[in-house]
Amino acid sequence: EAKQQGKAGFVRYVDGMGEPVLAHMQLGGELRRALDNDEFRVVYQPIVRLDGRRVIGVEALVRWHHPTRGVVGPGEFIPAAERTGLIVPLGRLVLRETCRQAAAWLAEFGPDALKEAGLNVSARQLHDPDFVDDVSAVLAESGLPCERLVLEVTESAVLRGQQVSRALYALDSMGIRLALDDFGTGESSLSLLRAFPAAIVKLDKSFVDGIEIDDGQPAAADARKAVARAVIQLAHALGLDTVAEGIESPEQVAALRELGYTLGQGFHLAEPMSADEISRLLAAQQDQDRFPVRGKAVP
Ligand code: C2E
Ligand code: MG
Ligand code: MG
Ligand code: MG
Numbered sequence: 001e002a003k004q005q006g007k008a009g010f011v012r013y014v015d016g017m018g019e020p021v022l023a024h025m026q027l028g029g030e031l032r033r034a035l036d037n038d039e040f041r042v043v044y045q046p047i048v049r050l051d052g053r054r055v056i057g058v059e060a061l062v063r064w065h066h067p068t069r070g071v072v073g074p075g076e077f078i079p080a081a082e083r084t085g086l087i088v089p090l091g092r093l094v095l096r097e098t099c100r101q102a103a104a105w106l107a108e109f110g111p112d113a114l115k116e117a118g119l120n121v122s123a124r125q126l127h128d129p130d131f132v133d134d135v136s137a138v139l140a141e142s143g144l145p146c147e148r149l150v151l152e153v154t155e156s157a158v159l160r161g162q163q164v165s166r167a168l169y170a171l172d173s174m175g176i177r178l179a180l181d182d183f184g185t186g187e188s189s190l191s192l193l194r195a196f197p198a199a200i201v202k203l204d205k206s207f208v209d210g211i212e213i214d215d216g217q218p219a220a221a222d223a224r225k226a227v228a229r230a231v232i233q234l235a236h237a238l239g240l241d242t243v244a245e246g247i248e249s250p251e252q253v254a255a256l257r258e259l260g261y262t263l264g265q266g267f268h269l270a271e272p273m274s275a276d277e278i279s280r281l282l283a284a285q286q287d288q289d290r291f292p293v294r295g296k297a298v299p
Contacts, residue, residue, distance in 0.1 A: 028084040031077060035089055039065050042097045044278050046270040047118075047243055050257050055285060059152070059265065060098040060119040061272050062090070082124045091125045092134060099142035099149065101275050106144065109282045118150030118179060123157035126164040132171060139174075146175035150200060153178060155186030158196050165196075172197035179243070184227055193238060201235050203228060205246025208266070212251035225259070232260050 034040065040062055047057035064072040081087040102117035125131050139146055151171060158164065158180070172178055179200035183189060184207055193201070207227045228244070235242045244256045247266030256264060270281075 027080040028086065031081055031084065031086045034064060035086065040090065040093060041065055042094055043272040043274060045265060045272040047263055047265050048269040050253055050262055050264050055281060057114060057116040057118060058278060060094055060117065062094050082122050085124065087122050087124050088128050091121065094119055095135065096138050099138050099144045102148060103142045103144040105282065109286060113282050113286065116148050116150050118152050120152045120181065123160050123164065126157060126167050132167050135171065136174065147177065150177045150179050152181040154181045155189060155192055158192060169197055184231060193234065198240055200241045200243060201231060203231050203242060203244045208244055208246050208252055212249060212255045229259050
């Protein structure tokens, strides 16, 4: 039976009752089992200075090491984890692992090597009345200073009313930095920035895609550039940091730098990697005093 599951994937493997709802229930059961069996792992994608390519932070991204399907990305199970509420224990696991790891990097490489470690938090977690206390307890237990933790939330998660808003303000007042993830894709990005204690804005990949193109489709590229420009102007005016997401080419780095972006994340700079690989990268960076993984250092 396990083999069939491996071949078929989650939606089809509910034999004879192929309703999506049932498949989701099945996936919920699988997720519960996976939590019990310790099948989730955290990888870290570097956040990099665009002028010289130093790693200044990481974003934690969860992976499911399924016994038959191999490594499964979060796009395939986070929605089900949210629906079933399993995102709460799963998120706690990612939080604990990230804080523990970030504290270990701090101890090994000192305060200047990695400024911060971020992780994604879903609306369902922010609705959990224990969330703020959990974060506080995990930080205390790990020894990671509050200001080195970044919690990434999306615009739609933030727009979920009083309870979420209270949680966000409580986290902010603890000194934790909040990042607005996938910024620009929501419906009320700009007004949200006033109503929410963000420290960081992450420009969504959709505005980075094609930003380097000067001919071919000038209109489309100009529109993206206009959003990217408006976002950084707004961020500067409000005193927020920015990170450009999904950078896949040196031309995009150049276009973003021209607009004033100083931090970025993307496959061109560095892919998500294991904690050990991050450690090697930080060690190499300490030796060479520059980012050694990929791409040429830009003076
Ligand atoms: P996100 O928070 O916006 O994370 C960035 C995603 O973009 C990651 O996908 C990353 O691997 C991918 N990415 C980074 N650079 C590039 C690039 O240059 N090109 C392209 N095409 N993609 C790039 P991933 O790991 O599959 O995660 C997808 C989403 O799943 C995340 O988007 C986040 O919303 C969610 N997620 C991941 N881990 C967690 C978690 O622990 N908890 C929660 N609640 N959500 C998570
Ligand atoms: Mg994120
Ligand atoms: Mg993002
Ligand atoms: Mg994204």
